Amino acid sequence: MTMNSPSRVFPGRLRLRKPSRASLRHTLSLLGLGALSALALPPVHALPVLLITFPLLGAVLNRSKNSKSAAWAGALFGFGLYAASLYWLVNAVMIRAEDFWWFVPFPSLGCALILAPMTAAPAALSMLAKSGPRRLILFAASWTVFDMGRVFLFSGFPWNPLGSALAVPGRIGDVLIQPAAWMGVDGMTLCLVLLALLAGTALQDYWHRARKTGTVCFSPTQQRITLGLSAAMILGWSAAGYSRLHMVTPTGEAGPITVLVQGNVPENEKVAHQSAREVFERYLTLTAQGVERAHTLQTSAPNRAIVFLWPETAYPGYPLLQDSPRARQIIMGWAEGAQAGLIGALRHDENGRYRNSVLALAPDGQVAAIYDKARLVPFGEYQPSYIPLQIVPQGGLAAGPGPHTWHLADIPSVGALICYEVIFSGSVVDEKDRPRWLANVTNDAWFGNSAGPRQHLSSVRLRAVEEGLPIARAANTGISIAYDGFGHELARLGWDKTDSLVVPLPAPLPAPLFSLYGRVIALALCCLVMISAFSPVRKRV
Structure with missing residues (x-):
């Protein structure tokens, strides 16, 4: 004889049981x-x-x-x-x-x-x-x-x-x-x-x-x-x-000599818009020092371009980059001899919405190109409409259209990536216009000296292998780094350091299989494994 469950003895009644x-x-x-x-x-x-x-x-x-x-x-x-x-x-x-x-x-x-x-x-x-x-x-x-x-x-x-x-x-x-x-x-x-x-x-x-x-x-x-x-x-x-x-083996011309500027600005200063002038001067000094070292390397490779990178939302006085041609001329003046500067900055578009962007500055200080971040961080840069509490100020940022390859004067073609975008496997380059190197600007100061920046860094390394492209990464508080197309580390500037890192980038590798077909390869492998889980077993006679 078996006992009936409480739901059968007392239909419609629910008895809460203490977890065993x-x-x-x-x-x-x-x-x-x-x-x-x-x-x-x-x-x-x-x-x-x-x-x-x-x-x-x-x-x-x-x-x-x-x-x-x-x-x-x-x-x-x-x-x-x-x-x-x-x-x-x-x-x-x-x-x-x-x-x-x-x-x-x-x-x-x-x-x-x-x-x-x-x-x-x-x-x-x-x-x-x-x-x-x-x-x-x-x-x-x-x-x-x-x-x-x-x-x-x-x-x-x-x-x-x-x-x-x-x-x-x-x-x-x-x-x-x-x-x-x-x-x-x-x-x-x-x-x-x-x-x-x-x-x-x-x-x-x-x-x-x-x-x-x-x-x-x-x-x-x-x-x-x-x-x-x-x-x-x-x-x-x-x-x-x-x-x-x-x-x-790498193919074609080598990449530029990159100067990765690590300003090491505490995030609370940026949030409070403190010390904008001092930080701006710090970036100018670090850029000038880095470009000077790059010129020394250029003597053995006179045809290689020099490109410097400032991190994502590099300093508190971001309106200067968009609104002041004089400020942009000053930046390029301190980077004398550089063919371009890739500057991470907030900007406001024609509709008044802020965008997280990279501005490409020509030697005369003109904005040669703009890339707007397309993948925004949930709850950090954008807020889903169905969340009732206002978490992201002003409703967040506006997103850009996606990967795009820049063809700047005298520089090997480059694809820009901002911070979080580098974690998206198979979605970091323009498939119709493959660049010769990638520039990643980021600000991991939000996450402190924790596992977060290191986990982020592993994504950068894996994207280099998947695409066969060298990557130069400038991070506000670190870790600024460069990888070749094998994901091999070329040089790094550690966490909480204030300096600039000068790295000549090698040529890209031939397009790997993954760069041609993307995530469909992994999906096909998963399907094959699933089929094997249901395949009949041949019985021995």
Whole structure:
């Protein structure tokens, strides 16, 4: 005899039950696994933790009875992952804590709550496959597809795809990130999640068999095959990356000699419009010093142009750049001999809306070109219309039309990117007019000396590999840096430094496969993996 549930005994009545200790422990464990997975992301790059966290999540999915429980597990894991990896967002609110103190808990936890459905959905979809390896395979492919879908949230927030964990600093990272030239960071995410789930589960099965505890996913034969294929994949991946570094060569003329000016202006000074004159003079001095060093390098390469970069919204007196021709002439006068200056600045358009822009100044101080930021930061630069509280002053900024290649006099063609735009894989260049190098201006002072600027930096490096283009990046408080088309670091100026960095950029690489076909490659790979999760198994006679 079985007891009826309360809903059957008392129809229409709802009885609230106190969560059991086991349920609470299960919830906290999944949150903790997600948070622990964040250690694999920049700047820690503790990749082995994924061999623990993802298989444990996979074990929960394999034990799940229905899609609802699987979705809940995925949501908790994702919430922990994003809350931990985006902790630094709170620093932006602390800049104006006297006005937005009430908003302090929301940036990281709010983003995690918004992003959690993007991990809940693949967990629920994985239930379509049979429990065991097939469910893990389907989950890995679904995770990647929904991770790619983050580009459609608000103005897009594809921050920290798991593939960026492979952007380890130094030569090892140079090797590991080369497959981004073929499949992009999304393809790398797919491979990493697959490897973590399958190899990690096989290793955990070995542990359980040795101690005769727990349940296993693979048969002994499957376990050996999985570990063997995983080892082969790691070796093949490394060999392919190493080969690309030595077999692909730059083509055409070298890039310009870039002068990356790092003014190191505290964000609270910029917000309060303090010390505008002093900051302007600081930028002039740093620019003059950098251009002078660039002229020294130019003696061995007399035909190379000199271009200096000022960071995003470089200094508090931004109206000068738009409204004062004399101010622009002064800037170029201090940069005597430079062919162009790329200046990050706010400007107001003909409709009175502010835009986050890069102004290209000619040697005579004239504005030769303007690029307006197209991808605006949700809740930072623009506010969705359905949010009732006024969070972004004056409703935010106006967006530009998207990537555009500049053909400035005496300078190799260049594509400008402002801050956050560099995180959008496959959307950083004009496909119809490929530039020869990329200029990225940013201001990470909002986020302090935290993981945020380092995570941002990994995106810059991966875009260099995906597009095969050298990138010069000027950041207000750091890290200013330059990469070649392999994502190899050429030079850097660290956090909280006031200086200018002079870097001659090499020639671009031949257009990689990813630059030709973009994210459709990763999507096609995901579809193939999904099909394999449902393919029939041939029975032996």
